[in-house]
Amino acid sequence: MGKEDRDAWVVKCPKCGRIRESCRHVSADDVRRIVRLLKAGVEVYEKDEDLPQEGHVHEPPARPLARAVRPRVRLEDLVLPEATRDALEDALAEVRHQRLMYQRWGLRKVVRKAKGVALLFAGPPGTGKTMAAEAIARELGRPLHVVDYAQLENMWVGETEKNIDAVFERAAREEAVLFFDEADSVFHRRGSGMAPWTNRDVNVLLNRLENHPGVTILATNLGRILDRALDRRVDVAVEFGLPDTGMRREVYRRLVPRGAPVAKDVDFEWLARRYALSGGSILNVVRGALRSAARRGGRRRVTMGDFVRAAEREARKAGLLAADHLAAEPRRERIRGYA
Numbered sequence: 155m156g157k158e159d160r161d162a163w164v165v166k167c168p169k170c171g172r173i174r175e176s177c178r179h180v181s182a183d184d185v186r187r188i189v190r191l192l193k194a195g196v197e198v199y200e201k202d203e204d205l206p207q208e209g210h211v212h213e214p215p216a217r218p219l220a221r222a223v224r225p226r227v228r229l230e231d232l233v234l235p236e237a238t239r240d241a242l243e244d245a246l247a248e249v250r251h252q253r254l255m256y257q258r259w260g261l262r263k264v265v266r267k268a269k270g271v272a273l274l275f276a277g278p279p280g281t282g283k284t285m286a287a288e289a290i291a292r293e294l295g296r297p298l299h300v301v302d303y304a305q306l307e308n309m310w311v312g313e314t315e316k317n318i319d320a321v322f323e324r325a326a327r328e329e330a331v332l333f334f335d336e337a338d339s340v341f342h343r344r345g346s347g348m349a350p351w352t353n354r355d356v357n358v359l360l361n362r363l364e365n366h367p368g369v370t371i372l373a374t375n376l377g378r379i380l381d382r383a384l385d386r387r388v389d390v391a392v393e394f395g396l397p398d399t400g401m402r403r404e405v406y407r408r409l410v411p412r413g414a415p416v417a418k419d420v421d422f423e424w425l426a427r428r429y430a431l432s433g434g435s436i437l438n439v440v441r442g443a444l445r446s447a448a449r450r451g452g453r454r455r456v457t458m459g460d461f462v463r464a465a466e467r468e469a470r471k472a473g474l475l476a477a478d479h480l481a482a483e484p485r486r487e488r489i490r491g492y493a
């Protein structure tokens with residue numbers, strides 16, 4: 155609840171008659187809880203008979219707490235810098251050779267850790283972190299459980315904790331890879347003040363993470379500002395970077411579908427050099443270009459102009475115009491006709 159909300163509330167204590175935010179009979183915490191419950195529509199009756207005749211109010215959640223995904227993406231589908239690919243292979247080795255390393259070779263005597271493996275994927279938006287989580291699950295031949303925070307979060311005392319438990323239990327039972335996408339939204343630094351989750355919930359989450367026997371993947375855009383306590387629990391951290399020119403060209407090559415009627419003069423090399431975009435942004439460019447062509451009707455060729463306009467839009471959005479295009483020879487004559 156926001157601060158403004160809190161300050162707007164005043165209670166009158168029946169014991170001391172004081173009218174203020176709290177007193178020694180009614181604590182500020184009490185007030186907050188009462189307001190929260192009232193706002194959520196809680197009604198209180200002394201006897202059953204007083205209850206209005208209605209259906210049951212405590213409906214079970216309509217959506218599951220974590221979405222089970224059958225992973226389709228393969229590691230080869232990702233275009234990655236060598237260092238990132240290597241770190242992912244490392245992450246896979248940590249999972250596959252756990253028994254060998256920790257039991258047979260005795261690493262667990264040195265590394266104080268529970269049985270599971272926690273991976274952290276950190277990097278800018280659209281660099282393939284979500285895709286990589288899916289690929290890792292597929293490599294391991296396990297389903298991927300994508301945690302839905304909106305469903306976990308529950309204002310009722312103890313409910314969030316129960317939900318967290320349920321998610322970890324189900325993942326263990328189904329031997330799934332448990333995926334916390336955009337983990338920064340929950341594993342924030344405790345005490346940071348702007349927490350959507352209470353410190354207690356975060357502590358519960360960290361504790362369950364530590365004791366989970368399976369594989370957990372946390373993805374974040376802000377690796378550095380995550381909770382310190384999380385560092386100790388992460389076994390392998392993988393950094394995702396923005397693609398270089400060659401990788402961008404490769405992403406275009408993979409994302410433009412074979413069936414799309416792409417005009418002969420479309421120059422992906424030029425687009426890759428001119429716009430320093432993430433893989434996710436390139437996906438938007440491809441979609442945007444195809445959409446423009448589809449709208450035109452007629453012969454519907456996807457032209458260089460379609461790609462350039464879509465790329466300009468994305469570049470503006472990302473504010474990331476390539477620095478390297480300045481050095482390279484821009485083929486302006488060629489592009490003028492399109493853009």
Ligand SMILES: Nc1ncnc2c1ncn2[C@@H]1O[C@H](COP(=O)(O)OP(=O)(O)OP(=O)(O)O)[C@@H](O)[C@H]1O
Nearest residue numbers: 232233234278279280281282283284285433434437
């Ligand atoms: N490294 C990559 N190789 C191939 N395609 C990529 C890559 N990165 C992104 N893409 C494309 O962009 C889409 C979005 O990427 P993804 O969702 O994996 O990014 P992300 O790092 O999880 O981003 P966010 O931080 O915004 O969640 C992918 O489905 C894919 O089409």
Ligand SMILES: [Mg+2]
Nearest residue numbers: 283284335373
């Ligand atoms: Mg993602």
